[in-house]
């Protein structure tokens with residue numbers, strides 16, 4: 001039996017999901033949140049589907065043991081590969097970033113040409129393409145894997161000239177294919193919004209999956225009668241599978257507030 005006072009569980013391969021939690025806190029300030037960053041096994045974006053699914057199942061098990069009322073897969077790669085499996089194996093609602101991002105892009109496009117950028121895994125999974133085509137078969141979708149973006153952001157080079165140059169190369173396809181909407185299909189890319197919008201200009205609309213996911217989550221909680229009714233600010237608890245200090249130090253860049261306390265756990269027990 002689920003109750004509205006239970007926390008929301010969120011997992012990501014590491015730090016990046018803090019961009020998602022930031023939007024959830026903004027929209028749902030009274031919710032208690034439990035975040036798991038699988039920092040021991042990051043990155044997921046360059047791993048095969050079977051490995052990512054195995055990790056995602058363990059992460060979800062950790063969160064369900066914490067008695068969460070729903071599970072959010074903040075990591076695009078994990079959502080792309082494992083949402084179906086998690087929905088089959090969990091007895092509570094599980095939400096990923098892919099569908100909300102696809103829905104927002106389909107609503108936004110005028111030309112019917114959408115671009116997607118993400119990790120190699122997310123792009124190869126075709127999950128965004130399938131989600132868009134389910135909504136509107138006639139939309140043309142163009143994809144580009146950007147594997148260098150994650151390490152650049154984790155180096156705190158999100159406004160660095162080198163990152164700008166690399167982004168120019170990755171984003172060339174947006175002009176070649178005349179897209180008018182681009183999905184930022186990775187947890188780290190909201191930090192690159194400035195560089196990306198400087199390169200693409202105002203004509204190309206950027207879809208931040210973190211924002212659309214938070215909106216979808218709010219809708220789900222309302223529908224299921226699970227919105228937390230407390231008037232206090234929700235409690236936020238962070239767990240990582242390795243290097244809590246690094247998570248704490250870099251976390252502020254993603255969340256724009258202190259990530260505290262951070263507890264180390266052994267995920268292989270799940």
Ligand code: DGL
Pocket residue numbers: 012013014016017042043044045046074075076077078119122150185186187188
């Ligand atoms: N969180 C991942 C994603 O959104 C990016 C980092 C990784 O590769 O694990 O796809």
